[in-house]
Amino acid sequence: MIxxxxxxxxxxxxxxxxxxxxKHRVPKPYRMPELDKWIRERxxxxxxxxxxxLKKAGVPCPAIILMxxxxxxxxxxxxxxxxxxxxxxxxxxxIIESIGRNLxxxxxxxxxxxxxxxxxxxxxxxxxxxxxxxxxxxxxxxVTDDLEELAVDVHLLDRSLESAHxxxxxxxxxxxxxxxxSILGREFTLKILEKMKEIRRRGRYVxxxxxxx
Numbered sequence: 001m002i003x004x005x006x007x008x009x010x011x012x013x014x015x016x017x018x019x020x021x022x023k024h025r026v027p028k029p030y031r032m033p034e035l036d037k038w039i040r041e042r043x044x045x046x047x048x049x050x051x052x053x054l055k056k057a058g059v060p061c062p063a064i065i066l067m068x069x070x071x072x073x074x075x076x077x078x079x080x081x082x083x084x085x086x087x088x089x090x091x092x093x094x095i096i097e098s099i100g101r102n103l104x105x106x107x108x109x110x111x112x113x114x115x116x117x118x119x120x121x122x123x124x125x126x127x128x129x130x131x132x133x134x135x136x137x138x139x140x141x142x143v144t145d146d147l148e149e150l151a152v153d154v155h156l157l158d159r160s161l162e163s164a165h166x167x168x169x170x171x172x173x174x175x176x177x178x179x180x181x182s183i184l185g186r187e188f189t190l191k192i193l194e195k196m197k198e199i200r201r202r203g204r205y206v207x208x209x210x211x212x213x
Contacts, residue, residue, distance in 0.1 A: 104179025151195035
């Protein structure tokens, strides 16, 4: 077992000498059985389609090997590597710059395909021994033209850097935005940054209201 999430269990296994990852959406006893099965099946299909479309668009993510609709399980390629969260701080500045720019290009390609990841943090990025990056866990992803949903991705990445990698946050994000704008252009990137500021202002307002109450 690798992860236990709110709606799925992720496990590592071997099949015909291939290393795989299974993502099984577990039944929820508080839902009607028929509704529960429908929800889990729809979410599994949605996630699988997102990943297939992103692979076609050149966004690095695990390949889907098999999908079991009845069991709401996806079997994925196992990526040999580490969570970026666990190793990012160990790299020298030049490597951090390169990783940041590369990730910006990857996220730019994803957003140009109208896909928002939904949980873009350094925990959901794998880096292999050759320095290649892969996005994982598209359970909260969405196909969208909403600028705010795309900006939330960049906002979540920035917040994950702020909380777990604060000393290198500025360096990483500066290079991330360079890579991102090389795919989507300066004008679109500025719109994303302006929307991020708006999201942060709303978050501060809500937090201030919570403290006062």
